[in-house]
Amino acid sequence: MREQIVWPMLAMVGLTLAVWLFMYAKRLHWIFSNRVPANDLKTPRQRDALIPEEVSYASFNFQNLFELPVVFYALCLLLYVTGNVAMTDLVLAWTFVVGRVIHSAVHTTFNDVRLRFASYLLSAVALWVLFGRAVVYQVG
Numbered sequence: 001m002r003e004q005i006v007w008p009m010l011a012m013v014g015l016t017l018a019v020w021l022f023m024y025a026k027r028l029h030w031i032f033s034n035r036v037p038a039n040d041l042k043t044p045r046q047r048d049a050l051i052p053e054e055v056s057y058a059s060f061n062f063q064n065l066f067e068l069p070v071v072f073y074a075l076c077l078l079l080y081v082t083g084n085v086a087m088t089d090l091v092l093a094w095t096f097v098v099g100r101v102i103h104s105a106v107h108t109t110f111n112d113v114r115l116r117f118a119s120y121l122l123s124a125v126a127l128w129v130l131f132g133r134a135v136v137y138q139v140g
Helices: 002-033 044-050 053-064 068-082 087-107 113-139
Strands: none
Touching (some): 002 053, 068 113
């Protein structure tokens, strides 16, 4: 069962890649469609002043993928290294991933805040329960 904890981590890396590709596809499409000179985008402040918010949703989500998911990766690696992976841990890990996939899908497209928050909350609760279990494994 220990090796199975790698799959949710790989799924999160895949999600990060998908959001990264989507972010650049949207951003570059807008830049080329509007013939924005590269020199007008030298700094994040310049870029953010020019590019419409809805074009930047994927960028905002990409940044989010380096917040709680970092804790997720660390926990999964800890569980893998210690060999403390139970079916409950796998369910929690996959719940985190599914919540993050929904969060990213909402955040990068129509950006409904209530649905985005619900999916964020689902993944965050799964993550913190997984953290609690990892602590119990280490203490117990």
